[in-house]
Amino acid sequence: MSQLSRTGVSLEEDLLKEFDRLIAKRGYENRSEAIRDLIREALLAEIVDSNKQVVGTLTLVYDHHVPNLADKLTESQHAAGAMVLAATHVHLDHHYCLEVIIMKGRSKDIQAMADRIRALKGVELGKLVLANSGKELKSHAHTHSH
Ligand code: NI
CATH class of the missing domain: 3.30.70.1150 (ACT-like. Chain A, domain 2)
Incomplete structure (x- = not known):
């Protein structure tokens, strides 16, 4: 596993609330894991074309x-x-x-x-x-x- 880096993200409160609702529904334990998966998905989508x-x-x-x-x-x-x-x-x-x-x-x-x-x-x-x-x-x- 490669080394972990920390980063901060600024979000509107409403958007963050919606995001927390979504990731709870999907069973994520924390935001980091959910964001990592979203980034992986986005990177994978790029190879589609x-x-x-x-x-x-x-x-x-x-x-x-x-x-x-x-x-x-x-x-x-x-x-x-x-x-x-x-x-x-x-x-x-x-x-x-x-x-x-x-x-x-x-x-x-x-x-x-x-x-x-x-x-x-x-x-x-x-x-x-x-x-x-x-x-x-x-x-x-x-x-x-x-
Ligand atoms: Ni059949």
């Missing part, structure tokens, strides 16, 4: 009774080729499926893939989380297959 290699998970909830949706999801993953490292499928109930697609590639390619899938009729939730190792990603993603 770049060509940097990142890993990402796309979490989907969809209604598998919508005609052709399951086929379209399978097709789009085949078309993405090596970018898709793994996918996990859970049958939630009679209608809904949960799928988590783990990807690695250029952030803009992963974003584009997520946008295409989210736009499909029947996809109720599509949450993309991008991450990197903090350094440049090396090519050693570990995947476990059965």
Whole structure:
């Protein structure tokens, strides 16, 4: 862990109150931890528009009774080729499926893939989380297959 530096921030009282309400809701024990996470998020958002290699998970909830949706999801993953490292499928109930697609590639390619899938009729939730190792990603993603 690198050395900690202290810094002060001036904020309007109302804004600080709102911030404390938010971080309490999210379960943070103190402001420092919450601010660190916000800074990390902002730094990560910056790589979204770049060509940097990142890993990402796309979490989907969809209604598998919508005609052709399951086929379209399978097709789009085949078309993405090596970018898709793994996918996990859970049958939630009679209608809904949960799928988590783990990807690695250029952030803009992963974003584009997520946008295409989210736009499909029947996809109720599509949450993309991008991450990197903090350094440049090396090519050693570990995947476990059965
Ligand atoms: Ni299912």
